[in-house]
Amino acid sequence: MARVYNWQLGRDMSYWYPEKRPQRQFAAVFDTNKCIACQTCTLACKTTWTSGKGQEYMLWNNVESKPYGSYPLAYDVRLLEQLDGQRWEGSRYAGRTIFEAAPAGERVLGWRPEQQDYSYPNVGEDDCAGQVDHGALIQVPHLSWFFYLARICNHCTYPACLAACPRGSIYKRQEDGIVLVDQGRCRGYQECVRGCPYKKVFFNPMTGTSEKCIACFPKIEQGVQPQCFVNCIGKIRLAGFLSAADQAKAENPIDYLVHLRKVALPLFPQFGLEPNVYYIPPIHAPLAFNEQLFGPGAGAAMAAYRGAPADRDLAGLLCLFGSTPSLVARWRRRGDLVSGLDEKASEIVRVPLLEPVHVRPAVDPTRQVVRTNCP
């Protein structure tokens, strides 16, 4: 095992290979507050990449309702139980990662789902935490809650799938940090399926190899966001590249949200993979639950997001989500207009910070008309 630095844990940790960061890292921000669980993303990926034989059960993109939803079944709870609690001391992780908790002779603490664990991808959908009492009225904060968590491969900086593969069939591209399975080398041992804590590698019984989200790299290479991003109805997603924390640039939208404003957080950072899909936590869910999913920064992230209506830069950048199919390398706000720019600083999209609101009176005395059925 090598010693590597994991900025999400605030410390060094053990990993099977030495630290080797790519020239730039594909990354994304998902705003959980805007997801409506329409599953358009799931189908956008399915129809593009996994419509073949042996791929029927695979959802490289899935959307689960928390707290009860999970795909495959209980993928998160099973590992959290095995990790025996997670302790943070401030922003430093004091517990063990899945690499540090690996049993003797193994590279990763993992488990392999059974076939039936993939059978109910929408289990727990729209089930809220707690009972809603008969006759209860909506109160704020919500006493009962749920939220939707959209998930793809995290294209981790320290991928457990890559570490676990005994044949070296999984690799992380130097040019963009995207993690891929070499189909020619893979022999279907499924150690990657066992090792990935997010369960985002899938075994194809027809080809006898493992397959996973490829971050739509043919699109990324063309400067276009992936399928599940551009088809997102809720406009919750933004794809781009993340700089190292000490080189963060305010003009880079991903850097701004992750490193500078710290409003977008990794999923289960305590596993130790330095995942590169970042989530704006749901602001109506309990802090303790958000901290278990997104780490100790959840409270500050929730407060920053709640303050967005008075924070024109943050609100402006959030308006850029889903506004263009192109990758947004830079952004800027001028007054009430927010622009997305490409790598050559050419403007590719411009959106207003505030949409105009027109309220038409139900009864128009000038024209003597009633505009609704219920004046």
Ligand code: SF4
């Ligand atoms: S999320 Fe899983 S499959 Fe994706 S890179 Fe990380 S360990 Fe590998």
Ligand code: SF4
């Ligand atoms: S990035 Fe592409 S391959 Fe990955 S889940 Fe989304 S659509 Fe599928």
Ligand code: SF4
């Ligand atoms: S398309 Fe967007 S809004 Fe719809 S479920 Fe997927 S992430 Fe959520």
